[in-house]
Amino acid sequence: MHELPQFPEVDRGLLELLIQAAPVGFALVDHEFRYLRVNQRLAAMNMLPAADHLGRTAYELFPGLVERWEPLWRQVLATGEPVLDQELMATLDGQLYSARVSYYPVRAGDGPILGVGIMVEETTEQRRLYELAQQSLAAEQAARTQAEVALRMRDAFLSVAAHELKNPLASLLGQAQLARRRGVAEGISEAMGRALEVISDQALRLSRMIDDLLDLSQLERGKLNLVYTSLDVVALARRVTAEAAAAGGKARVSFHSEVAGLTLTGDAARLEQVIGNLVGNARKYSPAGGSICVGLGREGQWARLTVRDEGIGIPPEALSRLFEPFYRGPNAEALHIGGFGIGLSIVHEIVTRHGGTIGVTSEVGYGSTFTVRLPLPEAEVQ
Numbered sequence: 307m308h309e310l311p312q313f314p315e316v317d318r319g320l321l322e323l324l325i326q327a328a329p330v331g332f333a334l335v336d337h338e339f340r341y342l343r344v345n346q347r348l349a350a351m352n353m354l355p356a357a358d359h360l361g362r363t364a365y366e367l368f369p370g371l372v373e374r375w376e377p378l379w380r381q382v383l384a385t386g387e388p389v390l391d392q393e394l395m396a397t398l399d400g401q402l403y404s405a406r407v408s409y410y411p412v413r414a415g416d417g418p419i420l421g422v423g424i425m426v427e428e429t430t431e432q433r434r435l436y437e438l439a440q441q442s443l444a445a446e447q448a449a450r451t452q453a454e455v456a457l458r459m460r461d462a463f464l465s466v467a468a469h470e471l472k473n474p475l476a477s478l479l480g481q482a483q484l485a486r487r488r489g490v491a492e493g494i495s496e497a498m499g500r501a502l503e504v505i506s507d508q509a510l511r512l513s514r515m516i517d518d519l520l521d522l523s524q525l526e527r528g529k530l531n532l533v534y535t536s537l538d539v540v541a542l543a544r545r546v547t548a549e550a551a552a553a554g555g556k557a558r559v560s561f562h563s564e565v566a567g568l569t570l571t572g573d574a575a576r577l578e579q580v581i582g583n584l585v586g587n588a589r590k591y592s593p594a595g596g597s598i599c600v601g602l603g604r605e606g607q608w609a610r611l612t613v614r615d616e617g618i619g620i621p622p623e624a625l626s627r628l629f630e631p632f633y634r635g636p637n638a639e640a641l642h643i644g645g646f647g648i649g650l651s652i653v654h655e656i657v658t659r660h661g662g663t664i665g666v667t668s669e670v671g672y673g674s675t676f677t678v679r680l681p682l683p684e685a686e687v688q
């Protein structure tokens with residue numbers, strides 16, 4: 307082992323320097339609690355020069371504080387055992403300080419205890435940071451609870467409002483359709499027929515918007531339930547497209563499938579909603595008309611559904627945000643084409659829940675193509 311050099315005088319001086327320069331407070335008090343040594347750090351904490359401590363007792367210097375230290379010092383002197391890591395707080399000059407303090411017996415060799423060694427580590431800053439963190443945590447928790455309550459209230463309101471709105475809407479729709487059928491049979495004017503058509507169309511639209519709002523609140527709470535069955539997506543898309551085509555409007559809606567049928571596992575009502583929504587958007591965003599093509603095909607392990615229109619198109623900067631809830635394209639807003647901006651976010655969720663993907667390509671002024679890919683079961687993959 308390396309022999310340590312023995313220079314007692316130098317060592318003592320070094321030790322003194324070490325204690326003086328230490329970033330923790332050190333002091334030694336005798337049996338009367340008179341300060342024998344105080345380092346710079348503790349003097350700074352006590353706000354009293356080190357020299358002013360020496361030879362004076364803690365009773366003289368810190369009359370308000372000493373009664374808290376005294377029992378611990380006495381304990382060290384009586385037992386010869388250290389008292390470690392005491393959390394102490396004090397107000398000095400109106401400022402609150404906190405510190406972690408240890409007291410220990412100081413003796414020369416086996417001789418009697420000379421006094422109490424004091425080591426003080428200031429923790430004011432740590433405590434302040436800790437308290438700040440606690441406060442912001444509490445504020446964050448309160449805000450979260452508040453937000454959850456608000457969300458629950460919104461959902462409860464939505465569900466009540468939706469039911470209250472849907473009943474009169476359903477009867478409005480029923481009556482308008484009945485009147486139209488009777489009118490056709492009994493011979494009403496073309497203008498009246500068109501008016502009744504607009505009424506049913508708009509009532510249906512309102513009803514879908516209400517469904518979308520309800521879906522979104524369920525989706526946000528992870529409660530959008532899907533019921534899976536085996537279904538033919540070609541037949542489903544053909545039916546939805548035919549309904550859209552029958553609804554009239556400026557744009558011509560057509561359907562084309564590369565295959566006779568494609569069976570996959572999915573929620574029929576939700577997939578109908580996906581196609582209905584994409585075709586509905588294609589019509590809505592084609593105010594000047596044009597053609598809308600719904601296409602189906604097989605692409606390896608995927609069933610591919612495309613909905614292409616020749617409508618207003620989507621600006622490039624909007625493409626990446628289309629599937630966010632409440633996002634609406636700037637051109638849709640500018641052209642005053644109404645909507646909540648939630649349909650595509652629901653479509654995206656439904657497709658994703660089926661293990662599929664959705665994408666879009668578009669050119670402003672020329673039209674858009676939405677492509678949905680849904681996974682096919684092994685048997686369907688060629």
Ligand code: ADP
Binds near residue numbers: 619636638649650651
């Ligand atoms: P909404 O139609 O109610 O605004 P969506 O979530 O269905 O909500 O659509 C989001 C946005 O995507 C629309 O506001 C519109 O800007 C754009 N969009 C969707 N479909 C089309 C389309 N076929 N042609 C052009 N823009 C579209």
